[in-house]
Amino acid sequence: MAEMISLTIDDQPVSASEGTTILKAAAQIGIEIPTICFHEACTSNALCRICVVEVENARTLVPACVGKISAGMKVHTRSERIDRSRRTLLEMLAATVDLSEAPEILTYMQEYQAAPDRFPNAERRDPPIIDDNPMFIRDYAKCILCWRCVQVCASDAQFAYAINFTGRGFETQIGTFFERSLPETSCVFCGQCIGVCPTGALKPKRQWLLEQGQTPDEIMALTRSERHRRMRREIPAEGGTR
């Protein structure tokens, strides 16, 4: 049995076992810390930093999703300093990606009074939709780079390793080997990535077509012809095209 550790969060005493994160310890006493990239089923990488809190005597703010509790720690989950970081982060995100299908983030924006137009003439990440397979579309203009899809595709779940990162810094994107289409990669179309995407960047093709105004009948017809096309293609391609 792990040792119990006592600390205070927003001046309320709390005890939790050693190794507990600040995020979990706060939840125990009903204090909710906002999170974006965090997901129960994925390794936490402390990317989005929306969960930062103030720990007394720490030089910088501490991400609650990975920050472990320690004895006598004094944590504050709201302060001017914290709110400035959270608000600015949300404003910068809004100036970068399409958050229209990210209801949690939009709610945070209201809560922290973040202005979506805070950064005039800011460059957005706005690549075209990738529609390269019959199962799902990839709309990276909505991608906030939470890494969940890459992680579930790799060692967090599926071990398929079809997708990874391209570029770096602001130019980072999720991509495949030499930008190959998904059917040409090790993708097994398990759908795990769609399940963990928080912003609608990954979406089942059917849902997307419905949103485009296509009727179920039209979609069925489309699927049928696609299936036939593929069968015709596959016969001469036996032995592999690559």
Added chain:
Amino acid sequence: MADFDLAPLKTRLAEFAPQGQTALLPALQAAQQIYGYLPEPVVVEIAQALKVPLSETYGVIDFYTLFYRQPVGKTVIHVCSDPVCAMAGADGVFKMLTQRVALMQEGSTEQKTVTLERAPCLGLCEHAPAMLVQGTAVGDTGGATWEELMSGKNEPPHSVVGGAIHKLTANCGHAKTTTLKEYITSGGYEALQKALKKNPFDIIMEVKASGLVGRGGAAFPTGAKWEGAYNTAGEPKYVVCNADEAEPGTFKDRVMMEDDPHRILEGLIIAAYAIGAEKGYWYIRREYENPYRIVQHAVEEARQAGYLGKNILNSGFTFDVELRQGAGAYICGEETAQFESIEGKRGFPRVKPPFPTTNGLFGKPTIINNVETFCNIPLILLEGAQAYRQTGTEKSPGPKLFCVSGDVVRPGLYEVPFGFPFRRLLYEMAGGIRPGHIFQAALFGGAAGAFATEKNLDVCLSFEDLRLAGLPLGSGAITVLDETRDPRDVLLRLGRFFAEESCGKCFPCQIGTRRQYEILQRVASGQPQPGDTQRLQDVGWTMTDSSLCGLGQTAASAVLSAIQHWPELFS
């Protein structure tokens, strides 16, 4: 797609394959040497041989700016565009080269022969404006002609070394590399002999007593770091020499590697003995081709002489070091990003804790120190901690290297005791401001630094005095601006540097460096928007408070400092 003869690659891969993913960067570098760039079939071959997923291999290639997915010219030229070289006229040089290259390609259907790229600081600041021509460093290129640059006869410039003391730089500045023989004649490797007769723990206590703190920028106590790794159970342990020097305005590690490589190596071997490591890595940035070759030669000399390898000097201690080259990523100077890079991954910094002393390279207990830090070790062992502390101040003991660049008469590397007056470094050592001009400001600590102004001229160069003055020591870079310089142009270049070098892992830095650069572009063009000062402060403090690693945490440092000094420039 063109056919590639994979035979030469396969020969090289036979040596890399057993190592697995850690050999990814060396394998990609070997392939690029063979093919000039990294075409898809070549990358497939490498990924399969090292058993790295294709997508991840591609992710690694795309992370580092010096891996090419497209064919490049026979000659690749990198022109530095950061503040020091820019002040010396680098933009004009780049323009001239652009025109020459365009002229050459005009009407030509052949594959291009020259690829011209803008580069981040090349660590040649005392020879600004500087460039790399096919990897060879060329300095003072302001007056160089195209024919000279393309002659293939370029020689790396010699270091300029001075100062008030010469404890670390005794063998430097002589326009040549100190050979093993010369190093031994000057008392080299005596500290190692002394160390090998000591109990490792006593060495660590000696280093602790010396008060040495890291010289890479973070100033972490070296002895405490070593003690941490010593006390951690877990085999094997590693030592890493961080020579990924890339902080704009910093060139001290380059000079030490070029002029006196054995001093660094001796420090590294002692460190390995102290914590019980049998294997070390020496990570040198890709832009430092000349230092890399020199270090390679020095390591071979040391191996032949029995300072490396099995049973070193009959002590029973075994240790060897593997050299690694970066591939164009400032972030790999961050210690955990460097581990990732050595492991064959994208250079993403890790979440700390856990710290390297317990979970470092390959998850094992590791110490990683800067080149200059290692240079201090033989000194401490030879003199003893008490004598070592006679140099410097009580709170900042020891000698310190400063890289003075910009508008001074003699830009160069200067060794002084901690606590030395800035005014004397500037006016006596570096010869003062260039003729006909006066001091305006100095950027302390590189891109991640802050500005000193006239009121700071009498500050003493110690941690305690600089802290009081609100100035960082950082890597020891001091870039001097005379009255003709517009700080906004310096900030613009620093802003671009961070925007291009952010790894993209955590949101504050990934987006913040870009938003900061956009605002700095408006400011530099004299057309800031209402509220831009507040925007810069919000972005700046968010990066400082909430970023994952030191890069993001200091990416706004110079900007926030400039807003304090010159608020009128931002509105």
